[in-house]
Amino acid sequence: xxxxxxxxxxxxxxxxxxxxxxxxxxxxxxxxxxxxxxxxxxxxxxxxxxxxxxxxxxxxxxxxxxxxxxxxxxxxxxxxxxxxxxxxxxxxxxxxxxxxxxxxxxxxxxxxxxxxxxxxxxxxxxxxxxxxxxxxxxxxxxxxxxxxxxxxxxxxxxxxxxxxxxxxxxxxxxxxxxxxxxxxxxxxxxxxxxxxxxxxxxxxxxxxxxxxxxxxxxxxxxxxxxxxxxxxxxxxxxxxxxxxxxxxxxxxxxxxxxxxxxxxxxxxxxxxxxxxxxxxxxxxxxxxxxxxxxxxxxxxxxxxxxxxxxxxxxxxxxxxxxxxxxxxxxxxxxxxxxxxxxxxxxxxxxxxxxxxxxxxxxxxxxxxxxxxxxxxxxxxxxxxxxxxxxxxxxxxxxxxxxxxxxxxxxxxxxxxxxxxxxxxxxxxxxxxxxxxxxxxxxxxxxxxxxxxxxxxxxxxxxxxxxxxxxxxxxxxxxxxxxxxxxxxxxxxxxxxxxxxxxxxxxxxxxxxxxxxxxxxxxxxxxxxxxxxxxxxxxxxxxxxxxxxxxxxxxxxxxxxxxxxxxxxxxxxxxxxxxxxxxxxxxxxxxxxxxxxxxxxxxxxxxxxxxxxxxxxxxxxxxxxxxxxxxxxxxxxxxxxxxxxxxxxxxxxxxxxxxxxxxxxxxxxxxxxxxxxxxxxxxxxxxxxxxxxxxxxxxxxxxxxxxxxxxxxxxxxxxxxxxxxxxxxxxxxxxxxxxxxxxxxxxxxxxxxxxxxxxxxxxxxxxxxxxxxxxxxxxxxxxxxxxxxxxxxxxxxxxxxxxxxxxxxxxxxxxxxxxxxxxxxxxxxxxxxxxxxxxxxxxxxxxxxxxxxxxxxxxxxxxxxxxxxxxxxxxxxxxxxxxxxxxxxx
DNA sequence: ACCGCCGGGTGCC
DNA sequence: ACCGCCGGGTGCC
Numbered sequence: 001x002x003x004x005x006x007x008x009x010x011x012x013x014x015x016x017x018x019x020x021x022x023x024x025x026x027x028x029x030x031x032x033x034x035x036x037x038x039x040x041x042x043x044x045x046x047x048x049x050x051x052x053x054x055x056x057x058x059x060x061x062x063x064x065x066x067x068x069x070x071x072x073x074x075x076x077x078x079x080x081x082x083x084x085x086x087x088x089x090x091x092x093x094x095x096x097x098x099x100x101x102x103x104x105x106x107x108x109x110x111x112x113x114x115x116x117x118x119x120x121x122x123x124x125x126x127x128x129x130x131x132x133x134x135x136x137x138x139x140x141x142x143x144x145x146x147x148x149x150x151x152x153x154x155x156x157x158x159x160x161x162x163x164x165x166x167x168x169x170x171x172x173x174x175x176x177x178x179x180x181x182x183x184x185x186x187x188x189x190x191x192x193x194x195x196x197x198x199x200x201x202x203x204x205x206x207x208x209x210x211x212x213x214x215x216x217x218x219x220x221x222x223x224x225x226x227x228x229x230x231x232x233x234x235x236x237x238x239x240x241x242x243x244x245x246x247x248x249x250x251x252x253x254x255x256x257x258x259x260x261x262x263x264x265x266x267x268x269x270x271x272x273x274x275x276x277x278x279x280x281x282x283x284x285x286x287x288x289x290x291x292x293x294x295x296x297x298x299x300x301x302x303x304x305x306x307x308x309x310x311x312x313x314x315x316x317x318x319x320x321x322x323x324x325x326x327x328x329x330x331x332x333x334x335x336x337x338x339x340x341x342x343x344x345x346x347x348x349x350x351x352x353x354x355x356x357x358x359x360x361x362x363x364x365x366x367x368x369x370x371x372x373x374x375x376x377x378x379x380x381x382x383x384x385x386x387x388x389x390x391x392x393x394x395x396x397x398x399x400x401x402x403x404x405x406x407x408x409x410x411x412x413x414x415x416x417x418x419x420x421x422x423x424x425x426x427x428x429x430x431x432x433x434x435x436x437x438x439x440x441x442x443x444x445x446x447x448x449x450x451x452x453x454x455x456x457x458x459x460x461x462x463x464x465x466x467x468x469x470x471x472x473x474x475x476x477x478x479x480x481x482x483x484x485x486x487x488x489x490x491x492x493x494x495x496x497x498x499x500x501x502x503x504x505x506x507x508x509x510x511x512x513x514x515x516x517x518x519x520x521x522x523x524x525x526x527x528x529x530x531x532x533x534x535x536x537x538x539x540x541x542x543x544x545x546x547x548x549x550x551x552x553x554x555x556x557x558x559x560x561x562x563x564x565x566x567x568x569x570x571x572x573x574x575x576x577x578x579x580x581x582x583x584x585x586x587x588x589x590x591x592x593x594x595x596x597x598x599x600x601x602x603x604x605x606x607x608x609x610x611x612x613x614x615x616x617x618x619x620x621x622x623x624x625x626x627x628x629x630x631x632x633x634x635x636x637x638x639x640x641x642x643x644x645x646x647x648x649x650x651x652x653x654x655x656x657x658x659x660x661x662x663x664x665x666x667x668x669x670x671x672x673x674x675x676x677x678x679x680x681x682x683x684x685x686x687x688x689x690x691x692x693x694x695x696x697x698x699x700x701x702x703x704x705x706x707x708x709x710x711x712x713x714x715x716x717x718x719x720x721x722x723x724x725x726x727x728x729x730x731x732x733x734x735x736x737x738x739x740x741x742x743x744x745x746x747x748x749x750x751x752x753x754x755x756x757x758x759x760x761x762x763x764x765x766x767x768x769x770x771x772x773x774x775x776x777x778x779x780x781x782x783x784x785x786x787x788x789x790x791x792x793x794x795x796x797x798x799x800x801x802x803x804x805x806x807x808x809x810x811x812x813x814x815x816x817x818x819x820x821x822x823x824x825x826x827x828x829x830x831x832x833x834x835x836x837x838x839x840x841x842x843x844x845x846x847x848x849x850x851x852x853x854x855x856x857x858x859x860x861x862x863x864x865x866x867x868x869x870x871x872x873x874x875x876x877x878x879x880x881x882x883x884x885x886x887x888x889x
Numbered sequence: 890a891c892c893g894c895c896g897g898g899t900g901c902c
Numbered sequence: 903a904c905c906g907c908c909g910g911g912t913g914c915c
Contacts, residue, residue, distance in 0.1 A: 034914030058915045075915045107890060107913075 022116040025093060025125055026136030032065045032074040032099070033108045040071030041103075043234055048073060048097040048111060049500050052088050061085035065097065065111065068233050068495045074108070083132040084113075093117035093125045096504060181205050181530060187261035188272035192387040195254075195261060196831065198532055202247060202258045205530050207266045209245050210441075210468050216242040216493065217527030233495070242493050244469035245528035246447070248476050253532060255472045256378065259443055260385050263414060264392070267440075273392075273413060378416060378445070397421060397434070399674055406433045419450065419457045426460035439466040444490065447471030451483040453499070462490060476529070481507050484525070491528065548836040549829050553853075556719050556844045558604075566603045566847065569610075573600065588684050591633040591661040594643065597848065598636045604844040605745050605813055606714040630657050630694055637663070637696050642741045642794050642815045646683055647672065651795060651820050655696040660686035669693065711751050716842050720810055721752050723840060724789065727808060728758075735779065735788045736808040739824055741815060746791040749812075753789060763801075764793035772796075780805045794824055803827045807835035812842055814852040 032048075042048055049066050053075075056062035063076040063084050076084060087093050093115040102109040115125055115136065129136050185204035187195055195203065216239055220227050225234045249255050267273040379394060386392050395409065396402075397417040404425075409415055417434065425432035442464050444450060448471075450458050469491050476487060485507065488496035495501040506524065509517020558566060573596035580589045602609035637643065637655060645652050647668035654666040662683045664672075673679040673690050681688045713721075720738065727734050740746055743764050753760050761775045779790045782805060790803065794815055806828040815821050829837040843849045 032914095037914065053915080056915055062915050064915085078915060081915075107892095 022094065022118060025115050025117050025119070025122045026129075026138065027112060027114045028080075028129070028134055028136050029100075030080045030097075030111050030113050031077040031108050032097075032111050033077050034074040035105060035107055035109060038072040038074055040065075040067045040069070040073040042067050042073055042099045042109075044099070044101055044103045046099055046103070046233055047501070047504055048099060050076065050084070050088070050095050050097050050113075052085060054085075054089070063088070068498075068501055069235060070498070076111070077108075079132065080134065083128050083134060086128055087115070087125055092121045092128070183208075185265075188265040190264045190272065190387050190390045190392075191261050191385055193257060193385040195257070198249075198536075199254050199258045199261070202249065202255075202530055202532075203261050203265065206245075206247065206258070206262045206470070209528075210243050210262075210266055212243075213241075215239060218523065239494060240492065242469075242491055242528070243467060244441075244471075244491060245530070246471045246473065246476055246487060246491075246525075248471075248473055248529050248531040250533045251474045255474075256381050256445070257385055259470065259472060260382060263441070264386065382414070399671065401674065404431070404433045406436045409433055409437050419461070422464075423455075423457035423460040426463065427456055432460075435460075435463055435465070437465070439464065441468040441470065442466040443470045443472060445472050447487065447490075448473040448476050448483060450490070451486045453482075453486050453489060458486060481510060481521075488524075493524075493528065496524065546829060546831070547833055549825070549839065550836065551839045551841065553841045553843055554719060554723075556604075556715050556842050558715050558844060558847070562603070562607065562715060565607055566600070569596075569599055569603055570848075573597075588660060588686070590683060591630070591636070591657075591663075594636050595632045598641050600848040601641070601813060601852075602742065602745075604847050604849050605716050605740070605742060606748050608712070608714075608748055609742055609744055630661055633657055633661055633663055634696060642817060642820050644816050651817055652696075656693040657696060658686070658688050658694075659692045660684050660688065663696070666693065666695075711748070713752065714748075716812065716844065717749060717752060719842055720749065720812065721756065723810065724753075724758065725756065728788070733782065733788070734808060735782075735790070735806045736810060737790050737792050737803060737806045737824075737828060738810045738812060739792045739794055739821075740812040741794045742813065743793050745812060746793065749791060758789050759785065759787045760789035760791060761787040762791040763796045764791075765796050767796075776801060776803065779803060792824070792827075794820055801827050802830065802832065804830060804832040804834075807833070807837055809837065809839045810842070811839065814841065814843060814849050814856070816852065816855070818856045 047068065049068075051064045051066055053062040053064045054060050059078055059081065061078065061082045061084075063081040065073045065076060067073050075081065084095060088095060094117065096114045096116065097111040098114070099109055100112050117125060126136055182201055183204045184197060184200035185207055186200065187203055215221065215226065218229050219239050220229055222234070225236060226239055227234045228239075247255055247258065249258075264273045379396065382392060382394055393411065393413040395412040395415045397409065397415050398421055402421070415434075422432075422434055425434055442461075444461065450461050452458060453462075471487055471490065476484060485496070485499065485502045488502060491497070496506065506517060506521050510521050576596065577593055580593070599610055634657070637652070642651050643655075643663060645655075645665040645668050646662070647664055652663060652665055655663050656666045656669060657663050658669065658681050660681050660683075662681055664682075669682075669688070670690060670693075672682060673688060679688050680686065724736065727736065738746075738749060740749075743766065746762065746764065750760070750762075761779050763772055763775050767775070775790070779787050780803070790806065792803075809825055809828065811821060811824075825837065825839055843853060
């Protein structure tokens with residue numbers, strides 16, 4: 001059982017609803033009567049659906065016949081309807097109809113009826129029919145081959161092709177169908193980020209899909225009728241436009257950026273969204289133009305956490321009995337975060353035996369916090385990519401205090417919310433403002449998470465009124481072809497938005513290995529999807545082609561003197577922490593623990609980094625204790641250490657300190673407080689209040705690491721210098737980034753750099769915007785005399801910083817968060833980098849640093865375990881993977 | 890429906 | 903004439 005299957009089993013209906021598990025148990029020709037009373041028409045070879053009509057006043061056995069568009073065609077003749085009604089009502093079989101000929105008849109027409117059911121129902125069905133004088137035969141191969149009357153008698157269509165054949169067939173098709181998706185489009189001026197070529201292509205494609213007046217995919221106009229080339233259906237009415245589609249680019253290709261560009265670039269009539277300039281231009285809105293952006297967990301963690309994950313964690317020694325089943329997702333996350341935090345603390349102290357020593361009785365807080373973090377990320381993206389002098393009205397429809405005003409929502413340019421909020425509003429019938437607005441555009445971020453059509457959130461999504469609809473997803477098919485059905489349903493791509501037709505035309509043929517079915521699926525997906533992977537090629541060139549990235553770990557041995565000092569600090573630290581354990585106050589003394597850790601890490605880098613240790617003074621009054629701890633944690637943060645927020649597990653943003661001396665991102669902890677009646681600290685369960693949160697004052701320049709005459713080197717600095725000197729000797733043009741979390745360490749490194757005549761520059765969080773830009777510019781300039789080394793603080797600057805001039809990165813000290821290190825490397829290993837990038841990580845042997853590396857790995861494993869990133873594949877799964885690979889989705 | 894069925898008109902050849 | 907036959911009216915469930 002894979003995790004995704006477990007989830008699927010939890011949520012999906014079974015048995016009767018899976019037609020692919022049914023077999024054809026017989027068929028018979030019947031008659032559709034009463035044609036002249038209804039408007040529904042059919043074509044030769046077209047499928048019809050049979051619907052029981054128990055309320056019919058003339059015959060409670062009535063079986064109504066409808067065409068693909070749901071228009072009634074007629075009824076099944078009453079004699080036949082009688083046994084059929086019994087079979088249908090008792091779920092003995094599904095009956096499907098195809099009209100083989102006589103499509104122009106005025107009064108009645110034949111219909112080939114095919115009965116599908118489980119083998120065990122075969123006799124019951126046959127007997128029931130026989131009792132009414134009907135004999136089921138096998139003369140029709142059934143609706144599987146509805147699509148061509150010419151071949152409907154042939155048997156050769158039931159060919160089960162091998163996956164190899166499938167792939168070949170697909171590749172061929174793919175070439176034929178490759179439409180031009182390479183046209184580029186410039187975004188509106190309000191977008192300040194330069195789009196990459198493939199993003200401009202996506203923008204162009206999305207824009208054309210929104211503005212096009214063309215018929216929806218697969219429709220053609222033929223002599224006054226609208227003809228669906230995919231299905232052979234024809235209708236008189238022009239089919240409804242499908243404005244939108246699926247943007248299924250791989251992770252990291254910038255789906256969000258492209259969508260933001262689309263939002264501002266394609267408003268009405270292909271014109272950009274009129275944005276408020278600083279100079280105030282009047283915004284005239286002709287109709288509701290709000291865009292709903294629905295987002296869920298971050299891309300990497302798209303698998304919801306199910307109760308099975310909790311069980312896994314349980315196996316690691318954690319009691320999960322307090323976790324209610326109804327919200328396993330949220331609680332799983334939370335549990336996960338807390339565990340992570342504990343792991344880090346204990347393991348880094350070599351106290352692994354205390355691993356999960358304690359656990360919180362109550363983990364029901366902060367249920368929604370993680371969502372906030374994701375939403376916050378998206379808002380950040382808007383801020384990052386939209387020019388600062390234009391105002392986009394973005395409303396975060398989230399949290400208990402969200403304003404449920406249709407008017408307010410209608411006035412926004414963008415409304416962000418989560419699937420949870422949407423469905424909880426939708427559940428409270430008649431009071432869902434999101435469902436009362438006519439949106440211009442609805443975008444489902446990570447749209448594949450909405451995949452079970454029976455789930456409330458799916459229904460809520462489907463009920464949204466919108467002109468244009470988009471699905472963003474790196475993996476639109478998560479688990480089964482059915483996932484796609486939900487997406488078609490959302491896009492209102494007729495007739496696939498109705499389960500029966502989706503099943504009969506696509507789902508069943510494909511699962512049975514029918515190649516025409518597969519072809520149709522391909523055409524269908526291709527027509528509405530833009531999908532590129534990192535390996536996709538544009539005009540023969542890789543979409544994103546990056547040079548190699550190699551990581552080396554260089555172990556550093558401390559000198560005897562350094563080792564002595566280190567051991568002494570470690571012993572002291574263990575003593576103090578050991579006492580906290582005995583007292584059971586480890587979490588209340590969190591700040592102290594952190595401070596000890598930071599000191600150890602600093603010793604690994606350079607003894608001169610370490611601030612004078614004040615010792616674990618006996619606390620006086622509780623207030624004094626708090627003050628003491630707050631000072632301590634401020635010290636930790638001031639050192640530049642990359643601490644994590646225990647709620648979002650990411651690097652701290654706008655850090656605040658609680659009275660109980662725990663540090664969180666302000667938005668994260670505020671959300672916790674908001675969502676709880678009696679807010680408690682996630683780490684120690686002390687009561688917390690918003691007004692008691694203490695702002696972290698921000699990085700201050702620390703007085704004097706000894707950079708003057710007292711300067712001495714350290715083993716790590718020596719290791720760095722020998723690397724740099726060797727590099728310079730080999731190739732003087734090579735540029736390097738020297739990265740540390742401790743800004744004062746950077747001060748210290750400056751000394752030998754100067755001494756050896758290196759030209760260097762520096763970038764850290766304390767620098768003014770202007771100075772930073774200058775530093776980057778100088779460094780990027782390759783002309784002689786410009787710096788070849790940049791001292792970079794791990795968290796300096798936004799994601800956008802471009803340091804491609806560097807091809808070597810020296811990570812001076814490990815971070816808690818591997819992602820932070822990766823992001824840092826990304827600043828030079830990105831588009832524009834021409835050389836291979838070599839990353840050297842210095843790790844001090846037998847030290848807290850080695851433990852941190854272990855933790856990084858463990859954390860990765862835990863993440864994988866919890867989110868099922870690496871899951872074993874069984875056969876069904878493998879089949880799914882195959883299809884997914886074939887479809888390139 | 891160029892059918893079937895119903896029910897009124899009609900009634901030797 | 904309590905039938906047969908004719909031909910008009912009519913027609914899903």
